[in-house]
Amino acid sequence: MSDTSSTKDALYMGFDLSTQQLKGICVDSNLKLVYEAKVDFDADLKKYGIEKGVLTNPAEGEVFAPPAMWLEAVNLVLDRLQADGLDFSKVKGLSGAGMQHGTVFWSPDAENLLANLDPSKSLVEQLEAGGKGERRGAFAHPMSPNWQDASTQRQCDLFDDRLGDPMKLAEATGSKAHHRFSGPQILRYRTKYPSHYEQTARISLVSAFLASVFLGKIAPMDISDVTGMNLWDVGKGKFNDDLLELAAGGKEGVAELRKKLGHVPESGGDSFGSISKYFVQRYGFPADCMIIPFTGDNPSTILALPLRPSDAMVSLGTSTTFLMSTSTWRPDPAYHFMNHPTTAGLYMFMLCYKNGGLAREQIRDQVNNDKSNDWSKFNHTALSTPPVSQRTPSDPMRLGLYFPRPEIVPNLRSGQWRFQYRPTSGNLMEQPSEFTPDDCRNIVESQMLSLRLRSGSLVKPEKDPQTGRLLPAQPRRVYLVGGGSANPAIAKICGEVLGSVEGVFKLDIGGNACALGSAYKAVWACERKPGQTFEDLIGSRWDEEKFVKKVANGYKEGVFETYGEAVKGFDRMEKLVLDREAHFNGEGVKPVP
Numbered sequence: 032m033s034d035t036s037s038t039k040d041a042l043y044m045g046f047d048l049s050t051q052q053l054k055g056i057c058v059d060s061n062l063k064l065v066y067e068a069k070v071d072f073d074a075d076l077k078k079y080g081i082e083k084g085v086l087t088n089p090a091e092g093e094v095f096a097p098p099a100m101w102l103e104a105v106n107l108v109l110d111r112l113q114a115d116g117l118d119f120s121k122v123k124g125l126s127g128a129g130m131q132h133g134t135v136f137w138s139p140d141a142e143n144l145l146a147n148l149d150p151s152k153s154l155v156e157q158l159e160a161g162g163k164g165e166r167r168g169a170f171a172h173p174m175s176p177n178w179q180d181a182s183t184q185r186q187c188d189l190f191d192d193r194l195g196d197p198m199k200l201a202e203a204t205g206s207k208a209h210h211r212f213s214g215p216q217i218l219r220y221r222t223k224y225p226s227h228y229e230q231t232a233r234i235s236l237v238s239a240f241l242a243s244v245f246l247g248k249i250a251p252m253d254i255s256d257v258t259g260m261n262l263w264d265v266g267k268g269k270f271n272d273d274l275l276e277l278a279a280g281g282k283e284g285v286a287e288l289r290k291k292l293g294h295v296p297e298s299g300g301d302s303f304g305s306i307s308k309y310f311v312q313r314y315g316f317p318a319d320c321m322i323i324p325f326t327g328d329n330p331s332t333i334l335a336l337p338l339r340p341s342d343a344m345v346s347l348g349t350s351t352t353f354l355m356s357t358s359t360w361r362p363d364p365a366y367h368f369m370n371h372p373t374t375a376g377l378y379m380f381m382l383c384y385k386n387g388g389l390a391r392e393q394i395r396d397q398v399n400n401d402k403s404n405d406w407s408k409f410n411h412t413a414l415s416t417p418p419v420s421q422r423t424p425s426d427p428m429r430l431g432l433y434f435p436r437p438e439i440v441p442n443l444r445s446g447q448w449r450f451q452y453r454p455t456s457g458n459l460m461e462q463p464s465e466f467t468p469d470d471c472r473n474i475v476e477s478q479m480l481s482l483r484l485r486s487g488s489l490v491k492p493e494k495d496p497q498t499g500r501l502l503p504a505q506p507r508r509v510y511l512v513g514g515g516s517a518n519p520a521i522a523k524i525c526g527e528v529l530g531s532v533e534g535v536f537k538l539d540i541g542g543n544a545c546a547l548g549s550a551y552k553a554v555w556a557c558e559r560k561p562g563q564t565f566e567d568l569i570g571s572r573w574d575e576e577k578f579v580k581k582v583a584n585g586y587k588e589g590v591f592e593t594y595g596e597a598v599k600g601f602d603r604m605e606k607l608v609l610d611r612e613a614h615f616n617g618e619g620v621k622p623v624p
C-alpha cells in the first residue's frame with residue numbers, strides 16, 4: 032500500500048480469461064483505460080480444435096478446454112500489448128479473473144517448472160508435456176472441465192444428499208449442487224481418471240491457474256471464487272469436511288485433497304508477492320510488480336464500478352449472468368450466493384445461464400439465413416415485434432425456452448419449447464417448436480423474464496426519480512456488460528422487462544468490464560490507505576460522466592406490468608416442461624434411475 036502521490040505514473044493491469052477469449056487491459060491510477068488487447072481462441076488458436084473456446088464430448092455431456100491454449104494466449108496478449116506500446120516497466124500491480132468453476136489439475140512438476148521458466152521460450156513450450164514422454168509437463172490432466180460441462184448429475188445428487196438436501200447444501204456453500212462446480216467435478220475426475228488424480232499435486236480454479244502463471248508458483252484460490260465449488264463453508268470460512276470426504280472418496284483421502292486445494296487467504300486484497308522473473312526478463316515488468324489475488328469473472332465484473340445494493344448488473348457474455356451486491360445472506364437452491372471479492376460481510380448474488388450469447392446467435396443466424404454474424408436484422412425484427420408478440424390486446428402472449436446447450440436454471444436438457452399464454456384465463460398451450468422471426472424478440476424476453484422471475488426477492492419498491500412516486504419492486508439501475516452489451520435492441524428489451532427506475536446503463540468499456548474490475552482491484556490493493564475499502568477508493572476516483580452512459584430507458588408503466596403477467600406464464604411454462612422432462616442427466620441422456 033502506498034500514497035497516491037507517489038504513484039502518479041503507475042499503471043495497473045487486469046486480465047479476463049473467459050470462455051472465448053483472454054483479454055488484457057491496463058489502467059492508470061485514476062482508473063482511466065490506457066491499453067487493451069485480446070486473444071480470441073477460435074480466431075487465434077483454432078489449432079487446439081476448439082469451437083467457441085471449448086471441446087465437447089456430447090455422449091457424456093462433457094465440455095472442457097486445454098490449459099495449454101490459455102498459456103499460449105498469455106504470451107500472445109502480452110505481445111499484442113507490447114506492440115501497442117505498453118511500457119510494462121510502469122506496471123505496479125496486476126490482477127485478473129478466470130471463468131468460474133473451471134478446474135485445472137497440476138502435476139508434481141508444476142511448482143518447479145513455474146519457478147524456472149526460460150524467458151527466451153514461450154510458456155506453452157515449457158509447461159505443456161512434450162516430446163515422446165521427454166517432458167512430463169505441469170499438468171496431471173491435459174484438460175480443464177469447463178463451466179458448461181453437464182456430465183456430473185450423479186455426483187451432484189450425492190452432493191445434494193450429503194448435507195441432507197439442496198437447501199442445506201446451499202445454506203452451507205451458497206449453492207445447491209451444480210454440474211460445473213469443482214466439488215462434483217473433482218469427484219468425477221477421481222473416479223474416471225484415478226491415476227491422474229493420484230498424480231495431481233494441486234488443484235486450481237481457472238483464476239488461480241492464471242495467477243500462478245504470473246506468480247511463478249501455485250497461487251492460492253480466491254475467497255470469492257472458492258464459493259463456486261460446493262466445497263467451501265461460507266459461514267465457517269473453511270472447507271467443509273463432509274463434502275471433502277465425499278469428493279475424496281472417504282475420510283482417509285481428506286488430508287490429501289485438502290493439500291491439493293491449498294490454503295485460501297481471507298482477504299482478496301493482500302498481495303501474493305511479486306511477479307515471476309519470466310515476465311520481468313521477457314517483457315520488462317518491474318521485479319516488484321505485485322500479484323493481487325485473481326478472482327472469478329463474475330466477482331471481478333462487479334468490481335468494474337461502485338455498485339450499490341439496489342443496482343443490478345447483467346453480463347451478456349457466452350453465459351448470461353445477473354449480479355447484485357448485498358449484505359444479506361439469503362441462500363436458496365434457485366440461485367448462487369458467493370463471498371464478495373473485496374469486502375468481508377458483503378455477498379454477491381448470482382444467476383447464471385449457459386444459454387446466453389450462443390443461444391441468441393443461433394436465432395440471429397436463423398433470421399439472417401446465413402453466418403454473417405450481423406445483428407442488424409435481429410435487432411430490427413426484435414424492435415418491430417410488440418412485447419410478447421401481442422399485436423392486439425386479445426392476442427395470446429408468445430413465450431419460449433431456447434436452450435442449444437443443457438441449461439443450469441432450470442436444470443433442463445438442450446431443446447426449444449414454445450407456448451401461447453393467455454393471462455386472463457391462465458390458459459397455457461404448447462405450440463409447434465419452429466422458428467419464426469418473432470423469436471428475435473421472444474428469446475431476449477425469455478432470458479430477461481427468467482432473470483425477473485428469480486431475482487424478485489432481491490429488489491424492492493423504488494421511488495420515481497422525477498415524481499417521487501413509489502414504483503413497483505425493481506432495480507434502481509441495470510448495468511449491462513459483456514459482448515452483448517453493445518446491442519441497443521437487447522438493452523431496450525432488458526429495460527422493458529426488468530424495469531429499473533433510472534434506466535439501463537453501459538460501462539464505457541462494457542465489453543471489458545471483467546478485466547476492468549480486476550485492474551481496479553489491483554489499483555485498490557496497491558494504493559489503498561490502511562483500512563480503506565474498495566468501494567471507498569474506487570468511489571472517490573470514479574468519473575460517472577466519462578465511465579458510464581445510459582443506453583435505454585427502464586421502467587415503462589403498462590409494459591412493465593404486462594411483463595409481470597408474462598412472468599407468471601413463464602414460471603408455469605418452465606414447471607410444465609420440467610415436470611415432463613424430469614431430471615436431466617447430460618446431453619441427450621435420460622434420467623438416472
Ligand SMILES: Nc1ncnc2c1ncn2[C@@H]1O[C@H](COP(=O)(O)OP(=O)(O)O)[C@@H](O)[C@H]1O
Pocket residue numbers: 049050051052347348349350388389391392406512513514515516517518542
Ligand atoms: N452486437 C452484439 N449483439 C449481441 N451480442 C453480441 C454483440 N457483440 C458481441 N456479442 C456477443 O458477445 C459474446 C461474447 O461476449 P464476451 O463477454 O466477450 O464473452 P466471454 O467473456 O464469454 O468470452 C458473443 O458470444 C456474442 O454473442
Ligand SMILES: O=C(CO)[C@@H](O)[C@H](O)COP(=O)(O)O
Pocket residue numbers: 049050051129130131132178211328329348349350351352383
Ligand atoms: O459459470 C459461470 C458463472 O457461474 C459463467 O458465468 C462462467 O463464469 C463463464 O463466463 P463467461 O465466459 O460467459 O464470461
